Amino acid sequence: MGFKNAFYQTVVILMTLLFAYTAADKVIDFGFFQRAMSAQPIDHRFIKVLMWGVLFAEIIVLIILIIPKTRWVGLYSATFLMFTFTIYTGLVLANTFDKRPCACAGLFRHMSWSQHFIVNLVITILGITAICSRRNRQNSKLVIG
Numbered sequence: 001m002g003f004k005n006a007f008y009q010t011v012v013i014l015m016t017l018l019f020a021y022t023a024a025d026k027v028i029d030f031g032f033f034q035r036a037m038s039a040q041p042i043d044h045r046f047i048k049v050l051m052w053g054v055l056f057a058e059i060i061v062l063i064i065l066i067i068p069k070t071r072w073v074g075l076y077s078a079t080f081l082m083f084t085f086t087i088y089t090g091l092v093l094a095n096t097f098d099k100r101p102c103a104c105a106g107l108f109r110h111m112s113w114s115q116h117f118i119v120n121l122v123i124t125i126l127g128i129t130a131i132c133s134r135r136n137r138q139n140s141k142l143v144i145g
Helices: 003-028 030-038 044-065 068-094 106-110 113-144
Strands: none
Touching: 003 044, 003 068, 003 106, 003 113, 030 044, 044 068, 044 113, 068 113
16 A cells, blocks of 8 residues: 555545544534534524534535445545535634634534634645545556556
């Protein structure tokens, strides 16, 4: 196993563990998750859709990361979700919202917004790097034979 493949596999495992942890925490402490989502600075008509959408998205991404045949799509999906979470934390840091509630899972809810932004950004960059390294590897196989 070469470095690029090992890196890709490591990022997939990291994303799988991350999404398993966050989804499980939201299900186990659903009351907290529901209250935190209800405090989000968006129109309350969309809270339930957002709440269930985030939870189901995390569970679906987790499932497709676990299944070998869909893992590639799972990595794209996980990276995209991390990108959107990073944008949201960036908007919070830019004082875009009046309220700053965190509906994050377990350990993450105890981080400052700056720490949360950095963690999200690093995970997003790892995902993008794993996608690019895997893509480059696949493209070189096509060119070489």
